[in-house]
Amino acid sequence: MSFSLFPDRKFQKAEDISPELLRDMGIDLLILDVDNTVAPYKTLTLEPEILDWARRVKSSGVRLYIVSNNKSQRPEVFAKILDIPYIKRAGKPSPRGVREALAITGIDKDRTALVGDQIYTDTIAANLAGVKILLVEPIKFTNPFLAIRYFLELPFRRERKHK
Template sequence: MPFSLLPKLIFHKLTDLTPEFLRQRGIDLLMLDFDNTMLPYTSRIPSQELLSWLDRMRQSGVRLCVVSNSKKDKAARFCREHEIVCITHSKKPTGRGIRQCLEHFHAEPRQTALVGDQIFTDVLGANCAGSTSILVKPIHLHNIWLKLRHGAEQPFIYLARKRRIT
């Protein structure tokens, strides 16, 4: 699959994605980045909006799998509490965690999407794996390093938006 830093799709936030939108594209397995996509780094408490969105996705039959690079227990604990399959230490953008997820669900890349807030891990990992890459805005850039990284991502976001318009 091609090496590309351009997201296939861009959404403002995770909860803007609907099951209908995914189904129309033949996607029935959604891989989820955790930090700054589902919850900010600075909180363990999910928003009501996120909980309702998870319910709606599950009711629609879209399968969910958290694929996180985190080495902390926060994502795993959240997933246990909310009964979501969780792969941590996933080493995005390498395909390790993504491959584990595809094997777990016996899924082909073309029927999957990976949604996350980072170009250099989530988008690149999804594109290389042949999954549909979906970029969302980070929930909260709480330190200078996250802000700098987000700044470095801007040219790719600009190009991806331009490509969609032209």
């Protein structure tokens, strides 16, 4: 397995990852980051666009699974809204949460992708677990730290070169 900080694919937002594309990539399990991927920090609601996207992905036969580092009630609240399982306090960049989702669903890592907004947590966790990483732009910078971190990630926010 080759390790790379570059994402397999890059998108503006999660809703741009179509069920057709997931099918073409052979994805059966899509693991969702929460913070700044499905909702900005702090909110406990989901936008209609994300709800509609998740519904379309699920009805195409792809399983969704939240794997979040968040320690608050947010992962559970969103999992309930979306009617999907979740793991919180996942400790990404550790691959532990992703591996747990693979073990529970029984889906092969080759048929799994993680959608997330951060290189140093999501991309590394996906790589260590051997699943694909679909990088999205953070929904909103709610504090200066997030903007600084984004700046530090910029060199790696391009799709990796496919051999």
